[in-house]
Amino acid sequence: MKPYKFNPILKTTLWGGYQIAPFKGIYTAQPNIGxxxxxxxxxxxxxxxxxxxxxxxxxxxxxxxQLIDKYKGLLVGNKVYKKFGNKFPLLVKFIDSRQDLSVxxxxxxxxxxxxxxxxxxxxxxxxxxxxxxxxxxxxxxKQITPDDYERMVVADSENGKNPMQEVIAxxxxxxxxxxxxxxGRLHAIGAGNFLAEIQQTSDITYRVYDFGRKDSHGNxxxxxxxxxxxxxxxxxxxxxxxxxxxxxxxxxxxxxxYFVVHRVVVQVAQRIDFQCDSFVIVVCLWxxxxxxxxxxxxxxxxxxxxxxxxxxxxxxxTFLTAHISL
Numbered sequence: 385m386k387p388y389k390f391n392p393i394l395k396t397t398l399w400g401g402y403q404i405a406p407f408k409g410i411y412t413a414q415p416n417i418g419x420x421x422x423x424x425x426x427x428x429x430x431x432x433x434x435x436x437x438x439x440x441x442x443x444x445x446x447x448x449x450q451l452i453d454k455y456k457g458l459l460v461g462n463k464v465y466k467k468f469g470n471k472f473p474l475l476v477k478f479i480d481s482r483q484d485l486s487v488x489x490x491x492x493x494x495x496x497x498x499x500x501x502x503x504x505x506x507x508x509x510x511x512x513x514x515x516x517x518x519x520x521x522x523x524x525x526k527q528i529t530p531d532d533y534e535r536m537v538v539a540d541s542e543n544g545k546n547p548m549q550e551v552i553a554x555x556x557x558x559x560x561x562x563x564x565x566x567x568g569r570l571h572a573i574g575a576g577n578f579l580a581e582i583q584q585t586s587d588i589t590y591r592v593y594d595f596g597r598k599d600s601h602g603n604x605x606x607x608x609x610x611x612x613x614x615x616x617x618x619x620x621x622x623x624x625x626x627x628x629x630x631x632x633x634x635x636x637x638x639x640x641x642y643f644v645v646h647r648v649v650v651q652v653a654q655r656i657d658f659q660c661d662s663f664v665i666v667v668c669l670w671x672x673x674x675x676x677x678x679x680x681x682x683x684x685x686x687x688x689x690x691x692x693x694x695x696x697x698x699x700x701x702t703f704l705t706a707h708i709s710l
Contacts, residue, residue, distance in 0.1 A: 385458065386438065387666070387678045387686040388451070390431035393421035398597070401482035403578050407512075408478070408683030419479050422685035423665060425449055425472030425585055436678050448472050448687075461662040461690035463710040473708060474643055476665055476685060477581040478512075485573045486594040486605070487521060487552060491615040492567035496588055499611075504567040506642050507583030508626075510704060512669055514557040515576030522563050522571045523624040525553040530613050537593060537609055548593045553624055562626040562637055568617030569624075580667055582706050584642050590615055639709070648703040656695040662707040664688040664695065673699025 392408065400418025405411070408420065424431045430447040443451060449470045457465040464473065490496075490505035497503065509520070528536070528551055536547040552570055555563075557577050565571050570592060573579065590612035594605045628635045628647070634656060638645040648656065650673060658664060665687055672681035675697050680686055688695065693707070 385455070385689040385692050386436055387676050387680075387688045387692075388443070389434050389436050389678070389680075389684065389686060390423055390448070391434050393424060393429055393431070395419040395421065398600070399481055399483035399485055399575075401480040401578075403480045404478050407578070409681070410683075416482070417480065418482075419477050422476040422478065422667065423448070423472070423687055424475050425452075426475060426587055455689070458691045459663060459689045461660070461708065461710075463661050464663070464690070464708050467710060471585065473585055474665065474706060475583050475585045476667060476706070477583075478683070479509075479573060479577075479579050479581055481573045481575055481577050483575050484595060486597075487548065487570060487572040487592045489570050489590050489592055489612050489615050490567050490586070491588060491590070491611075495615055496567075496586065500588055502588065503584055503586055505584050505586040505588055506567045506640065507565045507581055508638050508643075508645060509563045509565065509573070510580045510582075510637070510647075510669075511557050511559055511561040511577060512580060513559050513578045514561075518557040518576035519574030520555045520557045520561070520563055520571075520577065521552045521574060522555060522565060523553040523569055524551055524618065524620050526551050527620050528618060530616070530618065533616060533618075534609065534613055537607070546593055546595075555625055560630060562628060563624065564626045564638055564640070566617070566640070568615060570616060580669065580704055582643055582645055582665075582704070592616075637704075642708075643706050644709050646705045648697075648705055650697045650699060650701055650703070652698070652700070654695075654697045656697065656705075658693065658705070658707055660693065660707050660709060661690060662693065662709070663690050664693045665706040666695070667704040667706075669702045669704060671699060671701030673697050673701040
């Protein structure tokens with residue numbers, strides 16, 4: 385079973401930019417592309433397999449859930465299939481923010497299951513590039529209570545700022561920065577960031593604050609003040625940026641119950657065995673290489689089946705990899 389490639393799902397957004405298509409080598413007239421969903425099992429937004437350069441590729445045109453149903457544990461891993469069935473547990477995106485995104489929070493598994501009958505949303509961001517002065521907003525800079533939050537989010541702005549902007553931790557963004565965003569953490573991508581996002585498969589988002597912007601019809605965008613109130617983690621943490629050793633050819637970035645992510649730099653050839661009963665997602669950030677017989681270049685993403693998940697990489701490239709550890 386060779387690694388799979390999928391058609392990216394390009395999404396035009398209010399805040400989207402112009403970097404995703406050229407980064408991926410795609411020519412399109414689609415405007416304001418804010419997101420490229422690289423691998424998705426989200427209903428109505430499923431990834432579709434494309435030809436991988438194989439003669440008579442029998443899986444070309446199949447949706448991700450159809451591939452899982454066809455190959456089961458061979459594709460995703462026996463433990464992963466036992467837990468998730470035909471639902472693919474991760475969603476991988478590229479995001480290009482020409483404007484500030486809204487301040488958001490996501491519920492954890494317990495709250496999401498109670499309210500929406502689905503899992504919650506823990507995610508991570510890896511900054512591919514950022515403009516000078518670009519910001520990432522993540523976490524709280526000072527302690528507030530749920531009642532404080534409710535008062536602040538509806539308060540009038542002073543000097544052009546809502547009080548909520550004063551309590552959200554602000555970070556300078558730089559290439560290679562890593563932010564882990566467990567469910568419950570307030571966050572927003574600031575203008576001028578281009579990044580890769582790896583998250584649980586969930587599209588449940590509570591919008592907390594949107595800088596007073598209006599939608600394409602001139603109406604203020606909906607806020608989810610009450611829903612967010614019970615979802616927010618009100619603790620203040622000493623550090624919100626995640627550190628890692630960037631000098632190693634393979635560095636572990638995140639190891640959490642939902643995904644394990646590594647940064648891999650290959651200059652000629654490398655063999656990597658994560659020793660896991662799981663698929664491996666490979667996101668190419670730069671360069672080009674051959675992985676397990678399939679070529680991949682900047683902006684492309686591969687799904688490596690669990691039954692063939694030892695990576696044999698030949699080329700000169702930088703990747704993010706993601707798998708599940710159960």
